[in-house]
Amino acid sequence: MSLRHRLDTVTEPIIERIIQLCGISAIVFVFGIFFFVFREGSDLLFRGFDLVEFLTSPQWYPDSVGHKRYGALALIAGTTSVTLLAMAIAVPFGLGAAIFISEFCSPKLRETFKIVIELLAAIPSVVWGFIGLTLMNELIITLFDAPIGLTVLNGGVILALMSVPVIVSIGEDSLKAVPDSYREAAEALGATRWQIIYRVLLPAAKNGLLAAVLLGIARGIGETMAVLMATGHAVKIPHSVLDSVRTLTATIAAELGEAPVHSDHYQVLFLIGVLLFTISFFINLAADLIIKGIGRK
Amino acid sequence: MSAPEKFSIETEKLNLWYDDFQALMNVSVKMKDGLITGLIGPSGCGKTTLLRCFNRVNERYGNVTTTGQIKILGKNIYDPDVSLPEMRKAVGMVFQRPNPLPISVYENIMFGLRIHSERASLKKSAADEIVEKSLTEVFLWDDLKDKLKKKATALQLEQQQKLCIARLLPLKPQVILMDEPCSSLDAESTRAIEEMMLNLAGRYTMVIVTHNMAQARRVSDECLFMLMGEVIEHSRTQSLFLTPRDSRTADYIEGRYG
C-alpha cells in the first residue's frame, strides 16, 4: 500500500504532464497547419492576385504557357454539385436509418446495426474510390447508356455512402438523448408511433439532427480520394448529374505534386486549401454551437 | 344515490408478470363512476403497475405478460377491436414526475386534440378557448395567460404537473389516472394540486396513487389498500382509515410498514 502510494505520488504528476502536453500539442498542430497553409496561400494575395476572378471565373488553366488563369468557379461548382447530390441522398437515408435504429429496433438488432454502421465508417476512402471507379462506373454506363460513368452522380452516391454513417450515428445519439418520459407522455395521450416521431422526437432532437446533417456535409466537402477517383476529372461546370466534374479537394491532390514550389500555381492550390479550411471550420463551428444549444432562441 | 351503481373501472382476476416476477395477483376491483379512488400501500406493492394497466401504457415494456380482464366504461380493453389511441383518449394519465412535452404551454394543451383530429379541422379561436378553459380548470390561467408561448419544460414543477393534468382535459376523458402526482412537489404545491383535484371531482372518475396517508384521506372517496401485488381491502375512505377490516391494513395505516 505505502510503496504503491509513493509510486503513485511520483508517477501521477508525470502522467498528468504528458496528457497536458498531448492536449497542448493538438492545439499547436491545428494552428500550425492553418498558419502554414494560410501563409503559403496569402503570399499570393499580397502580390496582387485577383481574388474576385478566383472566385467567379470558371477558367482554370494553370498550365497554359501564354496565359495562365486561376478561376476556381468550376471547381467550386464541382464540389457543390457532388456535395449537394450526396446530401440529397444521405440526409433522408441517414435520418431515416437513425430513426429506425433508435425507435423501431429491438436492442439486439440495434447493436448489429451500429456495428455495421461503424464498419461502413471504417472503410478507407480509397476503397470507396475504387468502388466508384469500377462498380459504379459500369453500373452508370449500363443504366443510363452514358459514355462515361465517372460523374457527379457517381461521386455523389459514393459520398452519400460515406456520409451516412456520420449522420446515422450522430442522429441516433441525439434521438436517444430525448428523455423517454416524452415518448411515454405522448403515448399515454394516445399518440401513434409516427405521431410520436413526427410531433415529439423530431422537434425535441432537431438540434442534434441538424448537427448530424452539417457534419455529414463537412465530411462531403472535405473528402478527396474517393471523389477524385469517381468524378472523372473534368474541370467544368456540370449541367446534369451525368457530367464529369472536378472538386476543390481533387484539384489540390492532383496538381500539387506537379506545381513548382512557391510558384503562383502552387500558391493558388494553397488558397483553395484555405477556402476549404474556412468552409469546414464554419460548418463544424455551426454544428458545435447547435449541439451545445446556443442555436436555441 | 338511488340509481344503480355504475363502475368506470372493473378488473377481473387480473395477473401481471414482469418477465417471471408476478407483480399483480388476482386483482378484482370495481371503481365507481365519478369518484376519486385512492390507491395506497407500501413501496413496491404494485400500485403503479395496476394504474398503468388501466390505459395499457404498461405494454411499453417488452417484458410484461397480463392475464384476466380489465373493463373500462364497460368495455374490455384487451378486446382485439379496441383502438389504443381511442382508449387512451378516454383514459388519461398523470405521471409521478411531471412530464410536459418540450413545446409551448399552448401546444402542450393542444397536443391531444392535434393527434386525435384531422389536420386543420381546429380553428384558432376555438383552440384559444380550449386552452383558456383547460388552464382555468387547473387554476393555471392567471399565472400563465401571458406565458402561453413559453416552453412548458421551463415552468415550475407545480405548474408543470398542473399542466400535465390540464392537457388531458381537451380530450374529455372519462377517467384520469394519477401516479403519486405530488411526490416531487412541496407541501404548498401539494395542497394546490389537491384543491384542483377536488375541483375536478365528480366530473371525472379519478384514481390516485399516493404514499401520503393524509392526502388519501383528504381527497379520496374510496380507498384501496394493496400489499405485495394483492388488493387487501377496498372500502370507503372513512371506514378504511377508522375501522379497517384487515389487520394488515391497520398495520399499514398506523405506520408499521415502510
Ligand SMILES: Nc1ncnc2c1ncn2[C@@H]1O[C@H](COP(=O)(O)OP(=O)(O)O)[C@@H](O)[C@H]1O
Ligand atoms: N418495468 C419493470 N420491470 C420489472 N419489474 C418491475 C418493473 N416495474 C415494476 N417492477 C416491480 O414490480 C413491483 C411493483 O412495482 P410498482 O408497481 O412500481 O410498485 P409501487 O408503485 O407500488 O411502488 C416492484 O417489485 C417492482 O420492482
Ligand SMILES: [Mg+2]
Ligand atoms: Mg409507484
